[in-house]
Amino acid sequence: GLIHLIRTKPIQRVRGPPSPSFLLGHEHALSTQNEVGDLEFEWLRTYGPTWRIRGEFGIHVLMTADPKALQHIYHKSAYNYTKRTSANIMAEIMTGPGIAVSLGRDHQRHRKIMNPAFSAAHLRTFLPLFQRIGTKMVEQWKTDLSGAERMSMVVNKWLSRATMDIIGEAAFDYQYGALDKGAGSPIIKAYDNLFSDINKPSAMVALFRATWDYIPIPILRLFRFVPAEPFTRLRNLRGLFTEYGKQILREQRAEIDVEKVSKSKDVMSILIKANSSADPQTRLSDAEIMAEMFTLTLAGHETTASTLTFLTYELAKHPEYQARLRKEIQDRRALVMSRGDASFSMEDLDSLTLTMNAIKETLRFHPIVSYLPRVATKDDVIPLAYPIVSTTGETITEIPVHAGQVIFPSFMAYQRIKDIWGEDADVWNPDRWLRPETGKQTKVGVFANLMTFSAGVQACIGWKFSIIEMQALLAEIIENFELSLSSEKHTIRRAPAGFGMVPMIEGREDLGTALPLQVSLVQQ
Numbered sequence: 257g258l259i260h261l262i263r264t265k266p267i268q269r270v271r272g273p274p275s276p277s278f279l280l281g282h283e284h285a286l287s288t289q290n291e292v293g294d295l296e297f298e299w300l301r302t303y304g305p306t307w308r309i310r311g312e313f314g315i316h317v318l319m320t321a322d323p324k325a326l327q328h329i330y331h332k333s334a335y336n337y338t339k340r341t342s343a344n345i346m347a348e349i350m351t352g353p354g355i356a357v358s359l360g361r362d363h364q365r366h367r368k369i370m371n372p373a374f375s376a377a378h379l380r381t382f383l384p385l386f387q388r389i390g391t392k393m394v395e396q397w398k399t400d401l402s403g404a405e406r407m408s409m410v411v412n413k414w415l416s417r418a419t420m421d422i423i424g425e426a427a428f429d430y431q432y433g434a435l436d437k438g439a440g441s442p443i444i445k446a447y448d449n450l451f452s453d454i455n456k457p458s459a460m461v462a463l464f465r466a467t468w469d470y471i472p473i474p475i476l477r478l479f480r481f482v483p484a485e486p487f488t489r490l491r492n493l494r495g496l497f498t499e500y501g502k503q504i505l506r507e508q509r510a511e512i513d514v515e516k517v518s519k520s521k522d523v524m525s526i527l528i529k530a531n532s533s534a535d536p537q538t539r540l541s542d543a544e545i546m547a548e549m550f551t552l553t554l555a556g557h558e559t560t561a562s563t564l565t566f567l568t569y570e571l572a573k574h575p576e577y578q579a580r581l582r583k584e585i586q587d588r589r590a591l592v593m594s595r596g597d598a599s600f601s602m603e604d605l606d607s608l609t610l611t612m613n614a615i616k617e618t619l620r621f622h623p624i625v626s627y628l629p630r631v632a633t634k635d636d637v638i639p640l641a642y643p644i645v646s647t648t649g650e651t652i653t654e655i656p657v658h659a660g661q662v663i664f665p666s667f668m669a670y671q672r673i674k675d676i677w678g679e680d681a682d683v684w685n686p687d688r689w690l691r692p693e694t695g696k697q698t699k700v701g702v703f704a705n706l707m708t709f710s711a712g713v714q715a716c717i718g719w720k721f722s723i724i725e726m727q728a729l730l731a732e733i734i735e736n737f738e739l740s741l742s743s744e745k746h747t748i749r750r751a752p753a754g755f756g757m758v759p760m761i762e763g764r765e766d767l768g769t770a771l772p773l774q775v776s777l778v779q780q
């Protein structure tokens with residue numbers, strides 16, 4: 257039966273929307289939609305959690321939000337579903353040969369070397385750093401208010417600086433000084449609007465990139481010399497970062513003594529140790545070390561900043577929830593003070609249920625990476641938790657795929673399935689996490705059964721780092737400030753940026769990534 261199914265191109269039996277364009281398929285529509293998720297939600301409603309769209313040059317693309325399919329693709333069969341060349345090579349041009357673009361065995365080596373730096377026990381030691389940077393940011397807001405009752409501010413810019421300073425110190429013991437230097441910080445300038453700028457998809461560029469899946473990789477690597485956008489931007493960014501990277505490495509190599517390196521679990525010690533390892537299984541080259549540093553800076557700052565930005569936006573839209581959250585934080589503060597402590601411990605932060613639920617809900621509702629393409633490396637059968645109806649009216653419970661099949665697993669749509677998240681899945685409601693059944697189905701993601709950090713062997717290595725960072729920064733912000741929507745009644749768009757999204761003001765896309773809010777001091 258199976259052999260027969262595979263011969264008969266079973267993928268074409270999966271229903272889906274008619275293609276808007278032979279050359280561009282739905283891919284261009286996905287990356288230019290007004291609000292990220294609009295198309296996916298419509299397809300989810302029409303076809304169920306699994307459907308078929310057209311990619312560039314008319315290829316059939318399987319799109320799925322089905323938890324069992326996600327589990328299969330990312331966990332059970334993870335190295336049989338690899339990253340798509342056209343996307344991966346862009347990332348490689350930007351970061352160099354680091355963990356996020358390496359594949360198969362190569363990736364296993366990177367991951368094995370880096371894992372110890374991201375253990376839960378080690379990450380907890382960063383809490384004082386997160387709190388120090390959080391306090392610094394909050395003090396700067398107070399200075400800017402300078403006695404006024406309220407002020408308008410572009411929150412994402414601030415959060416970006418705070419998370420940049422945090423990743424610099426946490427990973428490399430290096431001070432980027434982004435909060436001190438503000439908009440003038442060279443590294444912040446270099447990264448500003450990166451994701452929205454390099455992903456401005458004209459139809460021509462989209463088609464050009466689509467050809468990459470058919471071009472040998474060594475040739476693709478030469479594209480980094482193309483004297484046009486987005487390559488110029490990527491090249492400049494990598495150039496600038498290489499300067500930082502060399503400086504950091506010089507400083508660290510001079511400071512680190514061999515004794516300390518062999519025991520230490522911080523990122524720099526681990527990288528320097530791996531650089532001089534005699535065993536090829538645990539060695540990293542100079543280029544790989546530089547790429548690792550770049551990757552951590554890139555993956556570790558804007559991601560968390562964007563998620564927190566969407567979170568502050570939701571709190572501004574939901575003042576009653578914001579008030580409950582503040583009360584929870586203030587009550588705990590009273591307890592901390594009665595203990596005679598100056599700051600929240602990890603246990604204190606973990607006890608803030610409403611705060612954690614707001615974080616979970618924002619990761620569910622605003623997954624800043626909304627889908628991640630994968631390509632099957634061999635013939636396989638993908639199981640489904642939710643059967644679908646075929647083009648000929650039969651029920652399908654699994655989908656046979658050929659090697660080479662392109663799949664867009666949709667995190668955005670998965671996180672809206674009502675059967676899993678509740679009838680109110682389409683609204684931001686952190687209280688859903690008080691219901692014990694929420695998300696308790698097929699095990700998929702690394703955190704709260706969400707897919708926002710992806711899943712399996714290539715899932716986000718920094719998810720726990722990011723959660724603690726958000727817990728610390730959010731408590732700091734909400735304890736000190738009331739957030740409300742900007743008086744100018746802007747409409748905020750979840751604007752597409754590659755496979756993800758960034759907040760933008762409708763009609764003011766020229767400002768790049770921007771989410772303005774009003775802040776006022778909490779009356780003590």
Ligand code: HEM
Nearest residue numbers: 355356555556559560563625709710714716717718721722
């Ligand atoms: C809310 C915040 C974050 C989100 C939503 C997020 C999301 C993701 C996703 C979806 C991936 C998979 C990418 C792919 O397969 O192409 C990933 C990978 C990665 N992330 Fe994160 N991330 C966040 C924060 C962080 C932080 C704070 C760090 C570092 C401290 C980090 C470091 C990495 C690294 C190194 C990888 C590559 C892992 C590998 O390929 O093995 N991320 N992240």
